[in-house]
Amino acid sequence: MQISATAVSLNVDDAQASAQFLVDHFGFTVTMSADGFASLARDDAGASVVFLRRGLPTLPEDQRNDRAQGVILAFVVDDLEGELARLEREGVAITMPLTVEEWGERAFQVRDPNGVIVQLVDWNGPTAG
Numbered sequence: 001m002q003i004s005a006t007a008v009s010l011n012v013d014d015a016q017a018s019a020q021f022l023v024d025h026f027g028f029t030v031t032m033s034a035d036g037f038a039s040l041a042r043d044d045a046g047a048s049v050v051f052l053r054r055g056l057p058t059l060p061e062d063q064r065n066d067r068a069q070g071v072i073l074a075f076v077v078d079d080l081e082g083e084l085a086r087l088e089r090e091g092v093a094i095t096m097p098l099t100v101e102e103w104g105e106r107a108f109q110v111r112d113p114n115g116v117i118v119q120l121v122d123w124n125g126p127t128a129g
Helices: 015-026 080-089
Strands: 007-012 029-034 037-041 048-053 072-076 094-100 105-111 117-123
Touching: 007 015, 015 029, 015 037, 015 048, 015 117, 080 094, 080 105, 080 117
Parallel strands: 007 048, 072 117
Antiparallel strands: 029 037, 037 048, 094 105, 105 117
């Protein structure tokens, strides 16, 4: 098997609102869009993010009304404090303050208009070896 691309697809109530949040605050670009559907990418992200409106008839019947829950979109960044300050200046509510874990992970979280958690993280823990 050869994987040529990676995407995460999330069912939400308002696909366009989630897409616009990633465009406005995280520099994503909409690569495809239709009623109830938006696909986004960044050249440096290594994966695409797709939002699907709940209830779309193109989804299998047993998935149509599912909602993205318990999912965290985690983006590893170089300047965590700088991104935190920028998002605060942009008026984005920080829903988990900057935390530092004993294994070296540092992260904070925000939520998009549909409640999808977006976490910015860096790894500044001790190196193995």
